[in-house]
Each structure stands twice: as C-alpha cells, then as structure tokens.
Amino acid sequence: MAQNDAGPRPARLGLCAACHGEAGMGQAAGAPNLAGQREDYLRLALREYRDGRRAIPLMRAAIGPISEAELDQLAHWYSQQTPATAKDKP
C-alpha cells in the first residue's frame, strides 16, 4: 500500500481502487492512471463526473455519496502517488 505525502488512506479509497488501484495505476482500458496526476485536475474532474458534465454513469454512481472533503482527500491521495513508469509496469 502506497504511503508518502498522501496522508492517511482515504476511507472511500476502495470505491476508486477497484478500477484505479490503491496507488493509482489503472486496472483496465477505461480506467486511467491517477498516480501523480495534477491535484487541481483531479478535483475538477471528480466534480464534472458528479455533476454529469462528464457523462460516465459508473463514475457518477461511485462518486454520488462522497462528500466534498472526501473528494478532495481522494484527489490529494492520488496526486501524491508515484506513477509506475513503463519499466515498472507488469
């Protein structure tokens, strides 16, 4: 489990980790890597999924019950993860 400047493991991480991995490496074609992504971009994208401006029902459903503070915590967590490079990838 990744542990760095990301702070405590977010309580809701499991919702994201199924597709994006706990350390932010996408597990499938439709699930992008989030590790080391821009925190401001992640916060923006999460809200666009939640508000439907990004029409991805799965993301909207997953985010639905999550509070603003939790969204920011998840964005921070993933922005602080170290992306695996092409060489590290399985």
Add this chain to the structure above:
Amino acid sequence: MAQNDAGPRPARLGLCAACHGEAGMGQAAGAPNLAGQREDYLRLALREYRDGRRAIPLMRAAIGPISEAELDQLAHWYSQQTPATAKDKP
C-alpha cells in the same frame, strides 16, 4: 525534449504540447498529465473527444484534423513519457 521508447516526435505534438507539455506534464488545471498514462486509455479518450462523447470543445477542435494513425502515434508518445513525480515538479 523526452526521447525513450516513444519513437519519433509526432508531427502534431505541438497541438497537444501547448497544454499538456511535450513530455506530458499538464501546464494548467484543466490539462491533465499524460506522461505514462495507459496507451489504451489515451486512444479511447482521444476518440471520445473527437466524437463529442467528451464535450470539451477545445479538445474536439484540436483533434479535428488529426488522422487515426496520428492519434495513435500521440497516444503512444505520451504513454511512453516518464511522469515527473511530486519531487521533480517545479
């Protein structure tokens, strides 16, 4: 200028680099890092922008004239870039 398994610098890179950087590190809040992103995800996202399933007019305009082969070349280029980690970032 990044040079690794990415192959030759794509001719259209300039269109992307303005916001995403040549090496795939986003230059602004709305422009995500692309470095080291999943190649299959990038190919998918580029087509969703082109077809309007992702309603981002700027991306649709930028991609408009780009051929399938060039889209794949850009996706490959960025997927092979090494993401700067939090420590490397300016």
